[in-house]
Amino acid sequence: MKKVWNVAIYTRVSTDKKEQSESIPAQIQSLKKWLIEKSSNDKEQIYKLQQIYKDQGFSGSNFKRESFIKMKKDIENGKINMVLTRDLSRFARNYITAGYYLEDYFKNKGVRFVSVLDNVDTIDEVDDIVPFKNILNEMYIKDCSRRTRDGLKQRMIRGSSIASRPLYGYKFHEVHDENVKIIKLIPREDETTKVVKKIFELYIQGFGMGRIATYLNDKGIAPPSALIKNFSRSKFKLWNNNTIRSILTNPKYAGIMVQGRWRKVSYKINKVRPTPKDQWIIGGEFKGIVSKETFEIVQELIKKRSKGFRHKGGNTHLFSGVLKCNECGGSMSYRGDFKGYKCTNSQMGGGRCIAHSIKEEYLIKKIKEDIKRNIYKLNNKKNFYNLAELKVKKNSDYKRKLKDIDKELQILDSKFQRIYFDNLSGIINERNFKSLITCIENQQQRLISKRKDIENLYLNYNYKEKIYCQYKIQIDKILNFEEIDRFIIESLIDKIIVSENKITKEKNIDVYYKFKEPISIMNPPQHV
Structure with missing residues (x-):
């Protein structure tokens, strides 16, 4: 009895671009032609084309392809026992997975795999050259990935x-x-x-x-x-x-x-x-x-x-993160039922701490008075503005230097492309190609490193110049505040220690100011 092969033609292109999508009909046409010729020459076997599977917009390293998955299901269901593809790269560019399908999966399922241009037919033993071709395919995709990554990096720079x-x-x-x-x-x-x-x-x-x-x-x-x-x-x-x-x-x-x-x-x-x-x-x-x-x-x-x-x-409560318990050093968190703050450790039980607590309304009143009293102790607004400048010094060379380096990098990119195509065309040999590429890559690395150093200086200068006006706005807000908000608390206060007289139960509040730049330049952190 003649062997019947239920054939699946598998085609793939990696993008949706018109020029690539048009190659799918060409793949199908050449494979159908091969199938007709095979049927004519091989009288001992019957070839029946059951299905054509087309994957468009999937790379060869990605096996989660819609039509590929459908083909596998048809193989599992016994509808297909022969897969026909133009070449190994249409099937896969991942060495490990390609090897698994050719040398394991297809064999176990009794499926014959034919790659026309590679002269691979698994009806015989898998040709020794197949693994090497798989390696070359993987090297190709890795090289494409590296060049794409390098190109993107230059664009980012x-x-x-x-x-x-x-x-x-x-x-x-x-x-x-x-x-x-x-x-x-x-x-x-x-x-x-x-x-x-x-x-x-x-x-x-x-x-x-x-x-x-x-x-x-x-x-x-x-x-x-x-x-x-x-x-x-x-x-x-x-x-x-x-x-x-x-x-x-x-x-x-x-x-x-x-x-x-x-x-x-x-x-x-x-x-x-x-x-x-x-x-x-x-x-x-x-x-x-x-x-x-x-x-x-x-x-x-x-x-x-x-x-x-x-x-x-x-929402972040007004004093969240700054209130500390004097007894245990733990944080004090807001309690809605109490409308104030309680020591976190005391709420955990186990005698970790006594139940220190303080009402938010009382805390706002006391802290507001304390901030106003200490703000007026500080120097006048003009001194603040002078300090806010942070000794900004203009250096117009930075921008010009960055532009010069970018031009040099563009020139090296062009050289790289010319050498690459010269190598493909056989104008230069492999040894000289590697030597020239190494030289260019070293120059690029030096320039990129130099650019990063100059850029940091340039950004630092620009940052200082632009924040001068911002500091003035923030200083005005601090010096002229009427109501306490999170900005005032976080700008001026490092921590607030809450303690309690064990006899009178009177609350004591110790405020530690930090005074962010530029105020900190004038006054070190102080205990009030």
Whole structure:
């Protein structure tokens, strides 16, 4: 009896681009032709084309392809016992997985695998050359991944955004510098920029991230995902803690082009992991939605509040994180039923501490009086402003030096491309190619390192120059405050120690001031 082969033709292209998508019909046509010729020449076996599977827009290292999975199901159900593909690279570019299918899976399922251009037919023993071709395929995809990554890195260094969509509150603006396209971020001229500013403002006022999200949802403000095409509120939900945190902690909102904060684990694995801060790529400055000073204040508050306490509504209470118990040194947290603060350790039981407590209303009255008394002891406003300048010195060379380095990097990129194509064309041999590439890469590393040093100096200068005005605003607010808020507490007070006279039960409050810059330059921390 003749052997019947139920054939599946499998085709794949890695992108949806027109020129690649048109190669699928070409693959199918050549495989059908092979099948007809095989049927004519092989009278001992019958070939029946059962199904054509087409995967478009999937890389060869990704095995979670829609048609590939469907083909596997058909194999499992006994519908297919022969897989026909043009070459191994259409089937897979991952050596380990390709080897598994060819040398294990297909054998166990009784499936014959044919790769036409590679002359591989598993009806015989798997050819020894197959593993080597698999290795070459994997080397190719690894090399493509590395070159893509290097190209993206150069774009990031030049300050060009590599994101597929602009950040919430921004839009893309294309510029050309020395014939090199650079994608810049500029603030949108709509409500989204106001929303970003409001988020930072509310956080400084003492709102927690959860409460900010609730506030925006109650106002009916659409979340960032609403800017995505085909947005559905039910699908993308609403504002949440994570969305608020991602905005508050992203340096781009302060006009600093920081990229590379997340990195793909490898070219085979789509998972990402955070990149160490010293490996972030800073590609210059642009117009931010909030000031750098505001951004820095928020980062300090996030750090501080992570150690403090919050109630279930997500709001930070006025004295959260600064009140300490004199008896045990523990923190004091807000109790809604008491309308004040109690020692956390005393609430845990076990005799850890006595029940120290203090009413919030009484605390506000006493602290307000104490702050006003101490503020007036400080020097006049003019001295504050002088200190706020922080001895800013202009150095216009920084920007010019950065531009010069960027030009040198562009020249090296062009050299790299020319050498690469010369090698492919056989103009230079492999030995000279490797030598030249190593030389260029060393020059690039030196320039990148030099650029980073100059950039840090430049950013530091710009930061100081711009925060001068911000400091003046904050100083005015501190010196002329009428009511206590979280900004006043967090700007002036390091900690408040609460104690109690064991006989009279009278509350004692000791305030430790810290006076953030520029005030701290004039007055070291003092005990009042």
